[in-house]
Amino acid sequence: MARLEARRGQAVALWDALPEDLRAQVTPDALNRAALEAPDSLRGDVRALSLWAFLCSEGDG
Incomplete structure (x- = not known):
């Protein structure tokens, strides 16, 4: 998964930035x-x- 942004000295991925309660509804690949x-x-x-x-991947994961 591509690292997109440095936050507090650490790279943050899309998956890491997504609120945990939404992660069960989408796969990292769909995201x-x-x-x-x-x-x-x-x-x-x-x-x-x-x-x-x-939001754009709903139903894709």
């Missing part, structure tokens, strides 16, 4: 596939990007 289509404006905020990808 990554959906993130590939994300608008450029979301790319600097890994939490916003992870939530956007989650």
Whole structure:
């Protein structure tokens, strides 16, 4: 899984940024596939990007 952002000196992945209660509803692969289509404006905020990808991947995971 690609590391997207450094937070507190540690890289954070889309999966790590997604709230835990949502992780059971989507696979990491579905999340990554959906993130590939994300608008450029979301790319600097890994939490916003992870939530956007989650919403776009519903039913895919």
